[in-house]
Amino acid sequence: MEESASRSDKRKVVAVVGGGLVGALNACFFAKRGFDVQVFETREDIRKAKVVKGRSINLALSHRGRSALKHVGMEDKIVSKGIPMHARMIHSLSGKQSPIPYGKKGQYILSVDRANLNKELLTEAETYPNTTLNFGRKLQDWNAETGLMTFVRSDGSEEEIQADLIVGCDGAFSAIRKQFLRRSRFDFSQTYIPHGYMELTMPPINGEFAMKPGYLHIWPRNTFMMIALPNLDKTFTCTLFMPFDEFEKITTGDEVIEFFQKYFPDTIPLIGVDALKRDYFRLPGQAMVSVKCSPYHIGNKCVLMGDAAHAVVPFYGQGMNAGFEDCIVFEEIMEQFNEDFSAVLPEYSRVRVPDDHAIADLAMYNYIEMRAHVNSKWFLFRKHVDNLLHAIMPKTIIPLYTMVTFSRIRYHEAVKRWHWQDKVINRGLLFTATGAVLGASYLLAKNPPDVNKLTVPAEKLWSRLLALRAP
Incomplete structure (x- = not known):
């Protein structure tokens, strides 16, 4: 066995498979607890790579992720390299811009760079003397009963390690999870949505952001949309989400410009005609998958976290935050059960x-x-109502987005509460509207105005009110 994979006789060995965001953060959590941590990553060290391969959709860091980072002393460093976004900025077809705040004053999410965050977490993990990062290691096989793992190095040679706990953080197409699929009573579902995504870059103008940077910009077009998140280098990363068959209809540079003139005309001078024609064809639309499975563990030797357990589509900005929260939830359960893996894993x-x-x-x-x-007047009205009620009754009514993004209320409890609140608020609005109409109708019936002095719209309103009173 290689020295890099050697184990201490005193410390339990935790093998973290996957050196991405959740794997690197997990290494910090386990190392902080004193385990002998071995991280295995198929790719080369991204801190040394000239080109970083993989997904690059900008990340939105919020409370759950920040809580996990804070636990290992990384919150301030990461937050200092993020850009606060206080609201959605909705771009209409006419070019009108309308902000929709995310929460109360002072609440915001952070636009963070995926590659930089990953590098920072790997560097932090390496500061622990009981952590070893092993790159260029592809998982060949592992045993759920013994914890014996076999990896193939980039030069083709094999390496074995005996682990007390195997933590699968190796993404939506997890090699660790494949062994779960061979076992009975393991539920698994995988769903590809019919929409893909494509990334474009909006460069700075005269050294400054081309748009207001304190927002997540959205161009909602009903069946598809484009969003833009700010970066520290004063660029925006624009992501076009659209059905695959719509992507495939556009085959020439002129058709790209025609499409953008029709749906996103205000972005053409900001992105640039030549850049649009070039970058649209750089990569085809990329797929997005949602993965659900249960349970997340096998015995007392293996557990799944992050995308390996629950890959989600990126539209709530919670993929990374949920993965980071996995780490802190596992940590809390470890504390509760005194690091007894036989109790910790099933509870997790x-x-x-x-x-x-x-x-x-x-x-x-x-x-x-x-x-x-977001194009709906009813949606905007309900947002105002929800926020008003939250201000009046902050503990009773909490908007769904606030529960998900600015708290650690459990996701499934937030959904239950949301459904209850929605029912209560809609009934309240119905009763209020009905009462107002009947009240106005009653007053007008008691004191009818001079019809000759009514304007046409008012006369119509009067007729409708009387019609409402009719038996």
Whole structure:
């Protein structure tokens, strides 16, 4: 066995498979507890790579993720390299811009760079003397009963390690999860949505942001949308979400410009005609998958976290936050059960599965809200009503977005509370509207105005009110 994978006789060995965001953060959590932590990543060290491969959708860091980072002393460092976004900025077809605040004054989410965050977490994990990062290691096989793992190095040679706990943080197409699929009573579902995404870059103008940076910009177009998040280098990363068949209809540079002139005309001078024609064809629309499974553990030797357990589509900005919260939930359960893996792992599955399934469903729902509902006057009215009631009764009425983004209320409990609140508020609005109409009708019936002095619209209103009173 190689020295890099050697184990201490005194410390339990935790093998973290996957050196992405959740894997790197998990390494910090386990190392802080004193375990001998071995991280295994298939790719090369991204801190040394010239080109970082993988997903690059900008990340929105919020309360759950920040809580996990705070636990390992990383919150301030990461927050200092993020850009606060206080509201959605809705761009209409005419070019009108309308902000919709995310929460109360002072509440915001942070636009953070995925690659930089990953590098920072890997560097932090490496500061612990009981952590070893192993790159260029592809998982070949592992045994759920013994914890014996076999990896293939980039040069083709093999390496074995004996682990007391295997933590699968290796993404939506997890190699660790494949062994779960061979076992009975393991539920698994995978759903590709019919929409893909494509990233474009909006460069700075005269060294400054081309748009206001304190917002998540959205161009909602009912069946599709584009969003833009600010970056520290004064660029915006624009992401076009659209059905695959719509992507495939556009085959030439002129058709790209024609499409943008029709749906996103205000972005053409900001992104640039030549850049649009070039970058649209750089990569085809990329797929998005939602993964649900249960349970998250096998015996007392293996557990899944992050996308390996619950890949979600990106529309609630909770994929990374949910994965980071996995780490802190596991930490809390470890504390509760005194690091007894035989008790910790089943409890983790029991607690976490319903929450992760709930956020997967919410992420699907929020795509419809972002691309269509934000155009609705009723949606905007309800936002105002919800925020007003929250200000009056902050503990009784809490908007769904606030519960998900600015608290650690369990995801599935937030959904239950949301449904209850929605029912109560809608009934209240119905009773209030009915009461107002009947009251106005009664007063007008007692004191009818001079019809000759009514304007045409008022006369119509009067007729409708009387019609409402008719038996």
